[in-house]
Amino acid sequence: MPYALQPYDPAAYPPVAVTVDLVLMTVLKGQLAVLLQRRGQEPFAGQLALPGSFVGPEENLEMAARRVLAEKVGMTEGWLEQLYSFGEPDRDPRMRVVSIAYFALLPVGSLEAAVGGRADLTLASADVHEMPLAFDHVTIIAHARARLRGKLAYSPVALALLPDSFTLRDLQAVHEAILGTSLNKPAFRRRMMDSGWIEGTGEREPAAAFRPAELFRRTDRHRSRHRP
Amino acid sequence: MPYALQPYDPAAYPPVAVTVDLVLMTVLKGQLAVLLQRRGQEPFAGQLALPGSFVGPEENLEMAARRVLAEKVGMTEGWLEQLYSFGEPDRDPRMRVVSIAYFALLPVGSLEAAVGGRADLTLASADVHEMPLAFDHVTIIAHARARLRGKLAYSPVALALLPDSFTLRDLQAVHEAILGTSLNKPAFRRRMMDSGWIEGTGEREPAAAFRPAELFRRTDRHRSRHRP
DNA sequence: CTAGATATATGTCAAATGCATATAAGGTGC
DNA sequence: GCACCTTATATGCATTTGACATATATCTAG
Numbered sequence: 276m277p278y279a280l281q282p283y284d285p286a287a288y289p290p291v292a293v294t295v296d297l298v299l300m301t302v303l304k305g306q307l308a309v310l311l312q313r314r315g316q317e318p319f320a321g322q323l324a325l326p327g328s329f330v331g332p333e334e335n336l337e338m339a340a341r342r343v344l345a346e347k348v349g350m351t352e353g354w355l356e357q358l359y360s361f362g363e364p365d366r367d368p369r370m371r372v373v374s375i376a377y378f379a380l381l382p383v384g385s386l387e388a389a390v391g392g393r394a395d396l397t398l399a400s401a402d403v404h405e406m407p408l409a410f411d412h413v414t415i416i417a418h419a420r421a422r423l424r425g426k427l428a429y430s431p432v433a434l435a436l437l438p439d440s441f442t443l444r445d446l447q448a449v450h451e452a453i454l455g456t457s458l459n460k461p462a463f464r465r466r467m468m469d470s471g472w473i474e475g476t477g478e479r480e481p482a483a484a485f486r487p488a489e490l491f492r493r494t495d496r497h498r499s500r501h502r503p
Numbered sequence: 504m505p506y507a508l509q510p511y512d513p514a515a516y517p518p519v520a521v522t523v524d525l526v527l528m529t530v531l532k533g534q535l536a537v538l539l540q541r542r543g544q545e546p547f548a549g550q551l552a553l554p555g556s557f558v559g560p561e562e563n564l565e566m567a568a569r570r571v572l573a574e575k576v577g578m579t580e581g582w583l584e585q586l587y588s589f590g591e592p593d594r595d596p597r598m599r600v601v602s603i604a605y606f607a608l609l610p611v612g613s614l615e616a617a618v619g620g621r622a623d624l625t626l627a628s629a630d631v632h633e634m635p636l637a638f639d640h641v642t643i644i645a646h647a648r649a650r651l652r653g654k655l656a657y658s659p660v661a662l663a664l665l666p667d668s669f670t671l672r673d674l675q676a677v678h679e680a681i682l683g684t685s686l687n688k689p690a691f692r693r694r695m696m697d698s699g700w701i702e703g704t705g706e707r708e709p710a711a712a713f714r715p716a717e718l719f720r721r722t723d724r725h726r727s728r729h730r731p
Numbered sequence: 732c733t734a735g736a737t738a739t740a741t742g743t744c745a746a747a748t749g750c751a752t753a754t755a756a757g758g759t760g761c
Numbered sequence: 762g763c764a765c766c767t768t769a770t771a772t773g774c775a776t777t778t779g780a781c782a783t784a785t786a787t788c789t790a791g
Binding site: 732733734735736737738739740741742743744745746747748749750751752753754755756757758759760761 | 789
């Protein structure tokens with residue numbers, strides 16, 4: 276039986292590191308964007324990469340991801356969900372590293388403050404298809420986009436990209452940014468109203484150039500959710 | 504910066520092991536079933552557990568999962584998909600073990616031969632809610648069931664549980680076993696016919712007690728698929 | 732040849748969705 | 762105050778989708 280688990284002598288096996296990488300997304304100017312960090316060290320020094328970290332000895336995977344979120348953007352709230360795990364033997368040139376990718380969603384307002392204060396952080400378009408990123412991070416981001424698109428229809432995931440109160444127009448814009456298509460307005464409206472994910476506040480958006488729209492909020496049970 | 508990645512001295516960090524665990528499911532007598540293995544060693548000696556293994560130094564995660572599949576049931580074909588990763592610090596009493604769970608689907612025919620020949624393997628009902636399994640394997644199986652249920656509507660996943668040719672009644676039985684509900688026959692029929700996942704063979708099932716149904720097969724592009 | 736059982740096809744209805752249009756409600760400029 | 766511009770919101774209608782009931786076809790058993 277190869278590779279039998281005989282953990283009382285871990286030194287007998289080639290060392291493995293476990294990290295988490297964070298695909299932190301938001302909608303910036305109608306476009307899906309992802310948080311990237313310029314690397315200071317080899318390998319891939321100077322290149323952009325997803326923020327990540329070792330998993331600490333006392334942490335579970337989600338705690339590690341949330342710690343990265345806190346360290347990079349100072350937030351502990353927000354949608355956070357395990358995405359996929361990546362373990363090609365050569366994905367890190369230094370040693371065997373298995374990375375558990377998480378994806379996180381935040382309203383753009385919360386992010387811009389954090390990014391503005393740190394020269395190494397950027398909000399880049401999530402369309403990274405031809406960008407040169409470190410490691411296999413292009414692949415990881417592609418997974419995240421696909422997951423986001425797939426969940427849109429049956430989960431309130433888009434609400435995590437909006438502030439506490441928002442108009443239906445805002446919400447539709449988020450959906451359209453994620454899907455890359457335009458949606459029918461009355462149909463979208465009806466679908467959202469019937470979904471149970473949002474409720475009207477009775478208030479209206481301030482200082483609109485024309486008729487102000489009603490402000491909505493998330494219903495309580497949909498602040499942040501995890502799904503396998 | 505805590506837990507900075509300094510991999511040139513891996514011995515400086517507490518060792519971590521990475522394993523794969525396999526949730527191998529099938530439909531047995533109209534019920535979703537999962538392959539379990541009785542453990543010979545501590546911890547949890549004598550208890551049932553998911554088959555699993557270390558990830559070898561030259562393997563990627565999927566290769567490791569496929570190797571487990573080959574070692575346990577002698578199959579290299581079949582649906583195999585990464586499920587979720589589990590990393591509670593204390594999930595294995597011996598040391599820190601992060602496990603990448605995969606779920607695999609096979610027609611019951613292929614499995615029964617393999618299970619019959621090995622005393623340590625069992626096909627148990629996938630309703631393991633109150634079964635005492637080793638580690639966090641009850642949780643892992645619950646994830647797998649939820650994933651399977653969720654994918655049924657938009658993916659040809661159920662076909663992986665059937666032999667190369669099958670009737671629509673067989674296919675509907677698989678769906679009903681996974682969903683735990685009964686489905687409307689004409690509606691199910693139309694949905695499958697329109698899905699593009701199956702095609703008629705022109706042949707009919709042999710030796711039916713009454714009018715024999717047509718046999719169908721998977722269309723080519725849906726033999727086995729992976730999705731994040 | 733007939734009865735019994737199941738496969739397969741069709742018809743109807745309700746719900747969901749897409750699209751067009753009508754009405755409401757604010758601001759702006761006069 | 763009043764016309765009018767723009768957007769929000771509501772309504773009507775055609776198309777599609779799916780559930781369900783029922784009809785027809787086709788096999789075996791006897």
